[in-house]
Amino acid sequence: MRKRLILATLAMLILTLPALAQLGSGTGTTTLNVTVAAEAGLTVGTGTTAMTSTGTNFSNYTGATNLTYYMRTSATGGSGNVVLQVTSDFLPTGGPSVASPPSAGDALKYTCTVAAPGNNGTGTPCASPTTAATGSATSVATFGTDARSLASGNSAAVNWTLTNDPKYKTGTYSATVTFTISAT
């Protein structure tokens, strides 16, 4: 009788265990994990920057290029910058040139303005004036630690000055300027 009782109990346990393993749970969790890193982007609002001269006495050509920047630098030890480089010199030849100006003193120069990042941090414009170059990038703006722009971006601008040299042949000349933004 005792032996039968033990066998019956074991049988009941064996029947029960598989059922428990299959049931699972009514709830479960997952941990959402996202790394928000330093990040930067920009848009150039002025696709073609027209440079004009006023009067008839060879006043310099001037023009402005508007930018919108999007920036997040690291919360500690972070920084960011916007630079520009003349990636394609004025063409056709016979007019202004950044790399090989026809007269000493001819130059493409610029000054900068930059709005502070709208959510936090500082933005510092370039030293005024800065001479543009084809062989290297030159500064437009720098940003400090934990700089965070608005979601809609913040504004910056480059105001150009090009020497109006009488040596230039008449015509329409174009150069390409490339802006680059980065953040750490």
Next chain:
Amino acid sequence: MNAKKVLIIAIALLLTAAVAQAQYAPTGTSTLSVVVGAEASLAITTATTTFAGPASPFANYAGTTNFSYKIRTGFGAGTGSITVKLGGALTGTASSSNTIALSNLSYICTDALPALGTGCTTAVGASSTTATPVATFSKDAHSADAGTSGNSLAWTLVNLPSYVQDTYTATATFTISAT
């Protein structure tokens, strides 16, 4: 022997016989009875849902949580559901004062049959106050015996420059039920 004694003896004999017939016989039967009720369980196969970095500056973050479920809903008028609820805002690990509001987090569901295709086919905003829908089931719904896989939540987190650089986490709890 008086009638009373005869009666008592007879009754005793009858009771003895009845007991003997109940315990000892060439065969015997028992009716097995089991109530199969509505039941449901799930397993989250993605213990940590890691959001991929943006493909371009300030593009949205995206991540996917996969899960399996087992379900049996009532035959006559049963229903079932899977919901998800966040434990709170996304919180920074370097600093708990860095937070990302759940208003920036949403998801779209992919539910395998027998789930109805109306769980959340359009983006649903994540919430820590309300359990939001993931899947729904109609009456007499039966999953695969080993569980029905191929279910997922595709999360989207808006990438705003205002977020402080940090690694953020939050807990999402899924709940399944069936009637």
